[in-house]
Amino acid sequence: MTLIFDNPYPDLTNIPLGINIDKSYVMALLLECLETASPTGYTHTLMNRLSVEAAHLGYKMERNAKGCGYIRVKGSNPNSNRVIALSAHVDTLGAMVRSVHTNGTLRLTSLGGFMANAMENEYCTIHTSSGKSYTGTIMTNQPSVHVFSGARDLKREESVMIVRIDEVVNSKADVEQLGIRTGDYVSFDARPQHLPSGYIKSRHLDDKASVSALFGLLHSMREYNWQPVHDIVIIITNYEEIGHGASFIPQDITEMIAVDMGCIGDDLNCKETDVSICPKDSSGPYDYFMTNRLIALAERESIPYAVDVYPHYGSDASAALRGGNDIRAALIGPGVHASHAMERTHEQAIINTAILLAAYITE
Template sequence: MSIQPNENYVLNLLEDLLNTPSPTGYTAHIMKRIEQEAAELGVSLTWNEKGGAILSVPGQDNSRTIGLSGHVDTLGAMVRAVKSGGTLRLTSIGGFMMNSMENEYCVIHTRSGQKYTGTILSTHPSVHVYSDARDFKRIEANMEVRIDEWVDSAEDVKKLGIGVGDYVSFDARVVMTPSGYIKSRHLDDKASVAALFGLLESMKRENWKPKHNVKLLISNYEEVGHGAAYIPSDINEMIAVDMGCIGDDLSCKETDVSICAKDSSGPYDYEMTSRLIQLAEREGIPYAVDVYPHYGSDASAALSAGSNIKAALIGPGVHASHAMERTHKQAVLNTVRLLAAYIR
């Protein structure tokens, strides 16, 4: 029988995760949230050395182990320099279009634990002042953070405790609409992490066990390419659960579960991908099979690092990835259903 995900649980957890800042390298807070959730579900958790979480679920047959991965690290930035006028120059964390972050509110996280709000702007932010404001190139060198404090100099900023290397997180701006759409930054990949926990919650609530052992890797360096470069050696096959892309030449929609046949690292395992397609059809889950030429996943990182596994990639369809993203709750919930069908 198909499992029925707990919609309220998944969406409430997703909103909580989205509202917890976690740019790559600054993930300790959200990992504590992951640890808390695993404990409440009674799932064993261990840590790898770079702070990723490994959750273990025993199966009915321990002859194989299936790995499932999702990442909680997100796009963000770091202070590159404190400028003479009291603004901050940034360096990007993760790959995004700089113009997609223009005029966004942000938070500066200092090493001492202080938090300050600000706004990301171009250095020519006003059409009333700069004749080239509309056409001014949006690149790192032309962007800065305006801090919401009374600062007029680099010295003023340093007195606040803000310095080079401090993290800058972007406001998620989470909205869940009555029609079921979820609009937010960082659905990549917190929507998938919520789906993975929806899977664990269903095991506890409906009292079922997977056929084989399952290990869930909640990684924290995916956006910079090495989130799952290390995985436990007993994993035989791995499904990276990450957002599906929407756009030109792609068939995926925001209500679909994406099944990726190939990304920039090459093709995913033929048998696993075929089985996922068959299960989606059997369960009546809306899905799309696509090829993503500008994409890499935790599974491709594991393969590139030499892991002796076969791998696949699925996830909820997300529009405008690495910008102002949107998906639909059905895509997230159906990702839970497809994962359950696979591991049962």
């Protein structure tokens, strides 16, 4: 094998792409994804729905043993030795029943990394192993200032968070009669809204905004009859929030773009209308040539973008590299405000993320 240590990509064309991404399709799919519970470890319902959607678009979603999905698209250049993976994840933050209190409330253990106060007073759904579901509200064990003198100053942490179940339960036995037990999943209500201004505010835009962008690419290929130059593999992962979503990927992949939310705040440049291009996160730097290629393509396509370093962040590309896969890797995605809390992005960022990806796979 010949090792190449300089720029492996051909000169960039100066001709704008001119590919259309159907905003109405992308937004409709996004809202449906947001309304479908998929806390990490409990993603089968949404993964099955996306498998059906892929088939509707004329593609097959294959699944690996842990449920990750792969959609392959043939490139137009039979002589290309590049196989490009584009990944996004359906798993979201959530919780699991740790135990049942004697008063009939639930103690939680978190799934994914978030602040306890970010889920306080949120509506939720308990998904039992028998297939039944029950609604509830997440709160502290001192939920009222009229009763608890320390309610305002109580440190919000996992040990004080409970679920008040919307059923007549007063004891642990009452809860067990419902079929709720330790290990049942708890999803947070997303409460998505697509506003006339173009903003989408919801929980779990991380990373369902990117999933909808990737399916927008597939939809565009079908509707407008175009294909990538190189073979691509759309990877939909289901364990990203706990770090091993794309730890294993098909061995023919040579480069990978993780498509995940861009962060906003502190010394960062990204806005909710921007496409984020991240040269480095907590896992280290991404591929120099891929990152610069994406920047050049964003400028060619007149896409508003920002380049930011994310010190408290990891991606599916990070997991793939740590898993020993011999790939180049990059990270982009729509700008999302208040990540892992009540998030917000803009339709422009999602559509432009898809356009930037289209530019990359057609060069």
